[in-house]
Structures are given as C-alpha cells and as structure tokens.
Amino acid sequence: MTTTPQEVWQLLGELVQSQKETDRKFQETDRKFQETDRILNQSKQDTDRQIKELGKQIGGLGKKFGSFTEGLALPSMETILRDRFGMEIISPSVRASKQGQHLEIDVLAYANGDINTAYIVEVKSHARDEAIEQLKNLLERFPVFFPEHQHKKLYGILAAVDLSSTMKERTLKEGIYVASIHDEVFELDTPLDFRPKNWQV
Numbered sequence: 284m285t286t287t288p289q290e291v292w293q294l295l296g297e298l299v300q301s302q303k304e305t306d307r308k309f310q311e312t313d314r315k316f317q318e319t320d321r322i323l324n325q326s327k328q329d330t331d332r333q334i335k336e337l338g339k340q341i342g343g344l345g346k347k348f349g350s351f352t353e354g355l356a357l358p359s360m361e362t363i364l365r366d367r368f369g370m371e372i373i374s375p376s377v378r379a380s381k382q383g384q385h386l387e388i389d390v391l392a393y394a395n396g397d398i399n400t401a402y403i404v405e406v407k408s409h410a411r412d413e414a415i416e417q418l419k420n421l422l423e424r425f426p427v428f429f430p431e432h433q434h435k436k437l438y439g440i441l442a443a444v445d446l447s448s449t450m451k452e453r454t455l456k457e458g459i460y461v462a463s464i465h466d467e468v469f470e471l472d473t474p475l476d477f478r479p480k481n482w483q484v
Contacts, residue, residue: 357390359469360404360442360462364392367471368402371395379428386428388421393432400436401425401483404462410443410450415457422482437483442469458482 357375364370370392377388390404403425405418418439426433441454442462454461455473458480463472 360390360406360440363462363469363471364390364402364404368392368400369394369398370400370402371398381428384424384428386421386424393435399434400438401429401432402438402440404440404442407441407443407446409445410441410447410454412450412453414441414443415450415454415459418459419457426483433483435483436481438479439482440471446472 361373364373371394373390373392375390377386377391379386379388388403389406391401392404393401403418403421405414405421407414418441422437422439425437438460439458440460440462443450444464446454446461446463451461451463451472455477458478460477460479461472462469464470
C-alpha cells in the first residue's frame with residue numbers, strides 16, 4: 284500500500300503535535316516535582332525550627348527544675364552548714380572567672396578563725412556518675428579561683444533528691460559527704476565512721 288505525500292505530512296504533523304504534548308507533560312511533571320521539592324524543603328525547615336524551639340523549651344525547663352532543686356536544698360543545707368559545721372558565710376550560686384576559665388558552685392560556705400574550713404555543695408535532682416566527677420573537678424580547681432581560701436580545709440557535699448545506693452557508696456568512697464532529701468528537707472546521709480577527704484592539703 285502506497286502512502287501519499289499528504290498522509291506523510293499528516294503523520295509528521297501528528298508526530299510533532301504528539302512531541303509537543305509529551306514535552307508539555309514533561310514540563311508539567313517537572314514543575315510538580317519542583318513544587319513537591321519546595322514543599323518538602325519548607326516542611327523540613329519548619330520541622331527543624333520546631334525541633335530547635337522545643338530543644339530551647341526543654342533546656343529552659345531543665346534550668347528551671349535545677350533552680351527549683353537548688354532553692355529546695357538551700358534552707359536545709361544552710362542549717363547543716365551553720366549548725367553542724369559552724370560555717371559563717373553561706374553563698375548560693377557562686378560564679379568565678381579567671382583567665383578565660385569559669386567555675387560555677389551551687390553553694391559555697393566557709394568560716395575563718397579556728398574553724399578555717401570551706402565546703403562546696405553540688406545540688407542535683409538526679410545524681411548520676413558524672414555528678415561525682417563534676418564535684419571532684421570543682422574541689423580540685425577551687426584553689427586556683429579562690430586563692431584567698433587556699434589555706435583552709437576543703438570538703439565536698441553532694442546533695443541529691445534522687446540518689447541510688449550505688450551512687451551513695453561511690454560518693455562516700457571518694458571522701459565526699461552525701462545529703463539526701465527526707466520529708467522535703469535535706470539531711471546528711473553519712474555513716475558515723477565516715478572520714479571526709481580534705482581536698483586542700
């Protein structure tokens with residue numbers, strides 16, 4: 284069967300039209316992909332922003348809870364430090380800076396004269412392994428930041444709302460006093476034969 288020139292032109296026209304339609308569909312698909320990609324990117328940015336904001340809020344709650352615990356501990360720790368150890372000066376939230384280094388102490392207490400002793404209290408809502416290392420680090424660095432107290436005896440107290448028996452034993456072995464909460468009041472929780480470590484010998 285012979286194809287006439289008119290039929291050839293007609294076929295070519297249909298092919299060109301079909302190609303145009305295919306190109307249009309490709310462009311439409313590409314546009315949809317780009318739109319989807321834009322929406323996904325926007326959604327990711329929104330999610331990242333929300334996660335960041337949530338992180339800030341959680342961090343803020345943590346700080347507030349920490350401050351609440353320290354506030355809860357302070358009155359009873361003041362009583363212990365004054366009545367049991369004879370401390371004259373008791374200062375909460377002590378911050379010191381020296382040569383670009385920083386030190387933060389939850390409670391610092393000291394007495395001059397015959398007693399000539401200082402105590403560093405670290406307050407935790409939940410005491411974990413790092414709490415002991417953190418307090419030891421404070422005790423070891425204390426003389427550098429407070430040279431005026433370098434001739435005093437220096438002791439540490441870990442005060443915690445939640446303290447496991449294992450953590451208590453580890454803390455006492457390091458020569459650090461333990462204070463735990465009973466009926467919303469912190470009390471020393473150390474055996475009679477406990478010998479505290481003087482960190483400034």
